[in-house]
Amino acid sequence: MASGTDRGDTGTSERATVGVTGAAGALGRRVCALAAADPAVGRIVAVDRRPVRGIAGPVRAVEVDLSVADLKPVFEGADVVIHLAQPDGPSRDAVGAAAAGDARIAHRVLEAASAVGATHLVLLSSALTYGAWANNPVPLTEDAPLRPNPGVTAACEKAEVERAAAEWRDDHPGTTVAVLRPTVTLAPEGSGWLARALARGSAPVSPEEPPAQFLDVGDLATAVDLARSARLDGPRNVAPDGWIDADTARALAGGVPRVRLPERLALRVAGLRWRLGLGATPPELLPYTVHPWVVANDRLRSDGWKPTSSNEEAFVAHNAAGPWATVSPRRRQELALAASGAVLLAGVLSVVAVARRRRRRS
Numbered sequence: 001m002a003s004g005t006d007r008g009d010t011g012t013s014e015r016a017t018v019g020v021t022g023a024a025g026a027l028g029r030r031v032c033a034l035a036a037a038d039p040a041v042g043r044i045v046a047v048d049r050r051p052v053r054g055i056a057g058p059v060r061a062v063e064v065d066l067s068v069a070d071l072k073p074v075f076e077g078a079d080v081v082i083h084l085a086q087p088d089g090p091s092r093d094a095v096g097a098a099a100a101g102d103a104r105i106a107h108r109v110l111e112a113a114s115a116v117g118a119t120h121l122v123l124l125s126s127a128l129t130y131g132a133w134a135n136n137p138v139p140l141t142e143d144a145p146l147r148p149n150p151g152v153t154a155a156c157e158k159a160e161v162e163r164a165a166a167e168w169r170d171d172h173p174g175t176t177v178a179v180l181r182p183t184v185t186l187a188p189e190g191s192g193w194l195a196r197a198l199a200r201g202s203a204p205v206s207p208e209e210p211p212a213q214f215l216d217v218g219d220l221a222t223a224v225d226l227a228r229s230a231r232l233d234g235p236r237n238v239a240p241d242g243w244i245d246a247d248t249a250r251a252l253a254g255g256v257p258r259v260r261l262p263e264r265l266a267l268r269v270a271g272l273r274w275r276l277g278l279g280a281t282p283p284e285l286l287p288y289t290v291h292p293w294v295v296a297n298d299r300l301r302s303d304g305w306k307p308t309s310s311n312e313e314a315f316v317a318h319n320a321a322g323p324w325a326t327v328s329p330r331r332r333q334e335l336a337l338a339a340s341g342a343v344l345l346a347g348v349l350s351v352v353a354v355a356r357r358r359r360r361r362s
Contacts, residue, residue, distance in 0.1 A: 015042025018228065019075045019118075021066060021109060022084035024048035026187035027124075029055060030221035031082060038229060047074060048085070066105045071112035080228055081113045082122040087154075088193065102157035103164065110168045121177045122227045123165050127213075127237065128155035128194070129181060132291040138211065139243070139296040142181075142235045151284040154194070162235070169233075178227035180220075182238040183295055186318035187217035197285055209246035210292040213239045216309040216317065226305050237295040240307045240314065252315050 018035050022028040023046035035041045036057030044059045046052040052061040062074055066085055075081060087102045106123065113121055130140050131147035146162065148155030162179055169177045184195050198212075215238060223238045244252075297307070309317065 015040055016079045017041075017043045017045065017077045019045040019047060019078040019081045020084060021047045021082070022086060022124075023052045023055075023061070024050040025084065025086070026189045026217050027185070027221055027224070028052075028084050030218060031084065031224045032059060033057075034221060034225040035228065038225075040229070043077075045075060045078060066108060067101055071108055072115040075112045075116045075118070078113070078116050078118050080120045080122070081109065081118045082224060082228060083109045084124050084224070086124065086192070087157075102154070103160040106161040107164055110164060114168070114172065119175050120228070120231050121165065121168070121175070122224055122232075123161060123177065123179050124224070125158045125162050125179050125181045125235070126155065126194075127181045127183045127239070127293060127295045128152065128288070129159045129162065130293050130295070131155065132210070132287040132293040134291050136292050138292050139294045140237070141296045142237055142299055149284070149287045152287075153284075176231050176233040178232040179235045180223060180227060180238050181235060181295065182220050182223075183213040183215050185215045185217055185220050186314050188318055191318060197282060198288060210288075210290065211243040211245050211294050212249040212311070213243045213294050214311045214314040215239055216307070216314040219307045219309055219314075222308075223300060223305050226300075226303060230303060232303060236300045236303070237297055238300060239295050239297045240309060240311045241297065242311065243294040244311045248312070249315070252312060253319070 018041055020028055020032050020035070023032050025048070028046070028048065029052075032044055032046050032052075032055045035044050036055060036059060042058060044055075044057065046055060046059050046061045047064055047066070049063065049065055051063060052059070055061075064071075064074055083106060085105065087105075110121075127140075129146045129148050130136065130144055131149045131152075133147060133149075137144065146159045148159050150156075165177045165179055169175055184198055185192065186195055219240070220238055223236070226232065227236065297305075
């Protein structure tokens, strides 16, 4: 059941009402604060399963489960709906299952937006939707096709969210829908599952590693706010200028040693580490550690957005120096060789175990 409290003055009926899902998160709180500071906004409906606190201004906080609640009363009167609520990351018990409700919830939010007559939507997608492929251009622009890697539930669900948003706009003439595709986003309160899963050193790597991008959550919040206030329409990549190469990313992570394996063996090892709770990278996400998927921000920059943090600054600001930063280069090399041998042995043992099981079944 939804519950809420109004904070702020009356006499705001001529100004916009903005509904924001995921309002209790690191991104949602910043977006609500930016909207509250806009004189054109009369009221904010801050929606989340968790309590929404610490946002000054004309805010109505609503605790509700988007997957089951009647959302029309929640968004009643909203001119703009900003959908930022995100599913949890993949589960070790059922890989990808936690993300499987993403598109279903987005459909429910779109239905509620229709019911209340909202005329502008801002939806949070992801650069994951482009997929990580060897033939991807560097960087990817918004004109590139969406090719999420099979089995990556989070990416496939976001692609479905985008398809539903485009269909919603076609069915509602005169409306606008901004779809934002951020790269890996970091926050001081704690980054999300994607940032943890793609951390350098969290998975064995193939002989070639892709370049990386890191986005400060504050810069993503200003992109969302611009998409709202300027009523942007269509997709926009959200990323700092440029990208950093694999060596730089590893240096920023404290010089984590590389454990290089052939891609097929790396996939097996990643799966084994995931099942044993030793790694943060789900095996289906491994292509994103192998192939490029960095994005260009030219279109959003032309709208007036400007990032305040570079890739390096965002990474350093939100990641404490790892233990490898205090290890001498010689010792790092020795440990890297030992780690490579151990991981390779684990991979070989995994392959042998699978082969034995198959022989027994036959």
